[in-house]
Amino acid sequence: MHDEIVTxxxxxxxxxxxxxxxxxVSIDGSTLDVADTQANQTYFxxxxxxxxxxxxxxxxxxxxxxxxxxVIYASQIGGCRTAENTLADKVIEALTPECLCLADRNFFSFxxxxxAQATGADLLWRMKKNAVLPVEQRLDDGSYLSRIYASPNNxxxxxxxxxxxxxxxxxxxxxxxxxxxxxxxxILDPALAPANELAAxxxxxxxxxxxxxxxxxxxxxxxxxxxSKTPELALQECYGxxxxxxxxxxxxxEAALKDNIDPDCLSFVHAVRVVKQKHPxxxxxxxxxxxxxxx
Numbered sequence: 001m002h003d004e005i006v007t008x009x010x011x012x013x014x015x016x017x018x019x020x021x022x023x024x025v026s027i028d029g030s031t032l033d034v035a036d037t038q039a040n041q042t043y044f045x046x047x048x049x050x051x052x053x054x055x056x057x058x059x060x061x062x063x064x065x066x067x068x069x070x071v072i073y074a075s076q077i078g079g080c081r082t083a084e085n086t087l088a089d090k091v092i093e094a095l096t097p098e099c100l101c102l103a104d105r106n107f108f109s110f111x112x113x114x115x116a117q118a119t120g121a122d123l124l125w126r127m128k129k130n131a132v133l134p135v136e137q138r139l140d141d142g143s144y145l146s147r148i149y150a151s152p153n154n155x156x157x158x159x160x161x162x163x164x165x166x167x168x169x170x171x172x173x174x175x176x177x178x179x180x181x182x183x184x185x186x187i188l189d190p191a192l193a194p195a196n197e198l199a200a201x202x203x204x205x206x207x208x209x210x211x212x213x214x215x216x217x218x219x220x221x222x223x224x225x226x227x228s229k230t231p232e233l234a235l236q237e238c239y240g241x242x243x244x245x246x247x248x249x250x251x252x253x254e255a256a257l258k259d260n261i262d263p264d265c266l267s268f269v270h271a272v273r274v275v276k277q278k279h280p281x282x283x284x285x286x287x288x289x290x291x292x293x294x295x
Contacts, residue, residue, distance in 0.1 A: 006073050006246060008066045009253055016262035017068025019201055020193065022100035022122060024067040026208040027091060027107060029084040031058045032216065033225040034234045043231035044079040056225055059238060062087035064094055064101075065208040069253045069263055072211055072242055077235060085112055095121035100187075102205040108184075110150045114162060117186055124202055127182045133166050143167045143195040145188065163188065169199045214268045215245045248275060 008025070010017040017024060031047070033056040034040045044057040058080035063072045074094035076087040088107055095101055097120030105126040116123055127133065132155065137145040147161035154160045164184040171181070183202055187193045216222070219241055228234040249263075252271050256263040 006071075008069070008073050009071050009250055010066055010068050011257070013257060013260075014068050014253065014263070015256070015260070016264055017066065019100060019197075021098070023096075023098045024102070024201075024204060025095070025099050026065050026067055026102040026205045027062065027088060028065075028104060028205070028208045028212070029060060029062040029087065030212040030216065031060050031080055032220070032238060033058055035225060035227050035229050037229045039230050040234060044234070045081045047080045059226075059234065060084070060087065061238065062091050063208070064091055065211045067102075067204050067207040069249055070207060070211040070214065070268075071246055071249045071253070072215070073246075075242060077238060085109055088112060089115065092116040092119065095119040097121060100124060100201075102202060104205065110148055110162075113148065117162075122186045124183055124185045124187075124198055126202065127166075127184055129178075129180065129182065131182065133164075133182070133184070135166075136163075139165070139190050139195075141190040141195040143190060143198075146184075148184070165190075167195045167198050169195070211245070211249075214249075215241055218269055218272055219244055219248075248272060251275075 063075040099121040103125040133146040149155040167183040
């Protein structure tokens with residue numbers, strides 16, 4: 001596994017980044033196809049499918065994204081069969097006390113939650129529907145306090161539990177939604193973050209999906225694989241993409257600050273075109289090495 005950490009770039013003046021006093025960040029994972037060589041297959045492996053193994057080996061990337069700027073500022077890369085939680089265990093070390101970290105239900109484990117909480121950051125993570133979260137104290141905003149445990153045995157004995165606040169809600173009038181959404185958070189006081197605000201805030205987690213799409217579709221090219229034939233160079237190529245994405249998003253953030261607008265109002269595709277036009281060479285999807293040198 002290989003990791004890379006830079007720093008968040010937003011300021012208190014950045015629109016769309018902050019919830020109250022918290023810096024909003026999200027953690028999630030994605031995959032990238034790499035060249036079909038024996039070395040890459042051995043190192044990264046191939047994902048399984050209903051028709052056998054996939055056409056290409058894949059690397060797995062887990063990262064933290066700063067929601068407001070879409071900057072990927074911490075990442076961990078491994079083979080496609082490496083669990084996202086395994087990669088996330090290293091990534092969450094980049095959390096800091098001013099952060100409020102959003103995560104999907106597949107990331108929760110007691111060990112990962114407590115490690116992330118120990119950074120001083122606050123957390124807002126979705127839970128699976130079958131998670132055992134008994135009501136210990138109902139709060140005025142409809143949320144309630146409960147406890148999570150390292151194991152069912154600890155729960156039965158009532159030992160080593162960690163207090164969390166649970167927010168449950170439904171999305172009315174929207175097709176293809178879950179029956180119920182269950183979130184847990186380290187923010188125990190509803191006055192600091194009411195349940196209705198946290199429920200709305202959780203869906204900001206999709207900002208990281210947008211960042212991954214920018215990386216994979218608009219920089220790399222939707223049908224372009226990482227062409228390097230060895231794991232070392234494939235990793236270098238992936239980090240090159242991450243650097244290019246960071247640089248472009250950094251320029252977009254500067255422009256947004258100058259005009260006092262939300263960076264989401266700016267087009268990533270347009271920003272990439274501007275960078276390509278300023279570069280003396282021709283850049284096409286997949287031909288991103290020139291862009292990286294320029295940036």
